[in-house]
Amino acid sequence: MVRVGIINVTGYMGAEAARLLHGHPEVELTSVTGRSAAGQPLGEVFPHLGPLGLTVEEELGEVDAVVSALPHSASAQALLPYIERGLPVLDLSADFRLRRLEDYEPWYGAHPAPHLLAEAVFGLPELHREEIARSKLVAGPGCHATAAILALAPAVRHGLIEPDMVVDSKTGISGAGRSLGLSYHFSEANEGVSAYGLSGHRQLPEMTQELGALWEAPAPRITFVPHLIPMTRGILVTCYASLRQDADLGKDAVARLRELYCDFYRDSPFVRIVDQPPSTKQTLGCNDCLLYPTVDGRAGRLIVVSVLDNLVKGGAGQGVQCLNLMLGLPETAGLSGLALYP
Numbered sequence: 001m002v003r004v005g006i007i008n009v010t011g012y013m014g015a016e017a018a019r020l021l022h023g024h025p026e027v028e029l030t031s032v033t034g035r036s037a038a039g040q041p042l043g044e045v046f047p048h049l050g051p052l053g054l055t056v057e058e059e060l061g062e063v064d065a066v067v068s069a070l071p072h073s074a075s076a077q078a079l080l081p082y083i084e085r086g087l088p089v090l091d092l093s094a095d096f097r098l099r100r101l102e103d104y105e106p107w108y109g110a111h112p113a114p115h116l117l118a119e120a121v122f123g124l125p126e127l128h129r130e131e132i133a134r135s136k137l138v139a140g141p142g143c144h145a146t147a148a149i150l151a152l153a154p155a156v157r158h159g160l161i162e163p164d165m166v167v168d169s170k171t172g173i174s175g176a177g178r179s180l181g182l183s184y185h186f187s188e189a190n191e192g193v194s195a196y197g198l199s200g201h202r203q204l205p206e207m208t209q210e211l212g213a214l215w216e217a218p219a220p221r222i223t224f225v226p227h228l229i230p231m232t233r234g235i236l237v238t239c240y241a242s243l244r245q246d247a248d249l250g251k252d253a254v255a256r257l258r259e260l261y262c263d264f265y266r267d268s269p270f271v272r273i274v275d276q277p278p279s280t281k282q283t284l285g286c287n288d289c290l291l292y293p294t295v296d297g298r299a300g301r302l303i304v305v306s307v308l309d310n311l312v313k314g315g316a317g318q319g320v321q322c323l324n325l326m327l328g329l330p331e332t333a334g335l336s337g338l339a340l341y342p
């Protein structure tokens with residue numbers, strides 16, 4: 001068994017990573033840290049994690065690989081000693097997602113370890129499987145970014161759309177983390193929907209970086225607007241882009257589009273092309289991303305609906321998927337659970 005440690009188990013992402021690793025056949029979660037809970041049994045902090053039998057520590061014990069679920073900046077700082085020791089490191093924060101310092105700084109401020117940006121790999125296995133498997137430092141992508149990039153990558157790669165896209169995202173409240181905030185109180189959020197981040201959201205540069213790399217021309221223009229929905233987990237992203245005049249999808253454009261998407265993801269066990277617009281419920285607690293690509297023939301536009309669980313495929317599950325690749329394990333190990341229903 002590979003011994004894995006989680007830095008900062010006390011947030012949603014850390015707790016979800018612990019839940020998923022508990023069911024992993026080839027990895028043992030042996031050590032967890034958490035600032036506010038050091039010294040306490042994990043089962044006291046999170047009763048559902050009691051069966052792991054762990055105590056929250058101040059520092060990780062002896063481990064073979066490290067997962068960090070700290071917020072950005074604190075994460076890179078905490079990971080530096082493990083990176084320097086050459087351990088496989090998976091960072092779920094934004095610290096190593098952006099390759100260029102000039103893309104990181106406007107959104108997050110000074111970077112604690114800019115010299116490592118060039119060697120980190122963006123942890124989206126569907127686009128970077130081989131690089132992840134060769135890397136010791138992988139950055140778990142943002143949850144909105146995962147849903148949007150998976151939705152648009154095949155269309156961009158096949159040159160079907162203009163480099164001008166709209167990403168409209170609806171997210172559950174756990175996307176904001178466990179820290180308290182007025183907008184996330186039940187009485188503020190329940191029975192309402194609100195847009196946020198209209199002047200710019202931190203996951204936009206991830207979309208531009210990754211979709212831009214599939215594009216021969218300059219970076220695509222992307223308008224990204226997230227919305228807060230009163231549900232606990234889940235993201236539903238609807239992407240829109242004008243089809244290029246020379247995009248030849250033939251007489252049955254939707255069928256051809258679906259074929260291209262199925263082919264693009266044929267070796268990706270967690271991306272499924274579905275034949276009905278999916279609901280976030282269909283991915284609750286599991287590592288799937290469901291995509292529904294279609295064509296609005298009247299407007300000449302591509303529409304893709306993408307759903308996932310922000311804490312699983314949008315976070316800790318995708319992290320385990322990357323860790324599997326980094327450790328030479330089957331990509332699906334520990335991730336075979338189906339969605340909860342109803």
Ligand SMILES: NC(=O)c1ccc[n+]([C@@H]2O[C@H](COP(=O)([O-])OP(=O)(O)OC[C@H]3O[C@@H](n4cnc5c(N)ncnc54)[C@H](OP(=O)(O)O)[C@@H]3O)[C@@H](O)[C@H]2O)c1
Nearest residue numbers: 010011012013035036071072074093175177178179310315
């Ligand atoms: N939520 C999602 O859907 C999601 C998806 C993908 C990626 N992520 C990323 O995962 C990371 C964790 O997100 P989260 O949703 O789990 O957040 P969270 O629930 O708010 O947890 C973050 C925890 O970090 C601790 N913390 C905060 N500042 C710290 C510092 N300077 N030093 C040490 N500990 C500190 C706090 O724990 P204590 O109470 O113990 O102090 C806090 O509870 C973030 O980088 C986020 O961007 C989140």
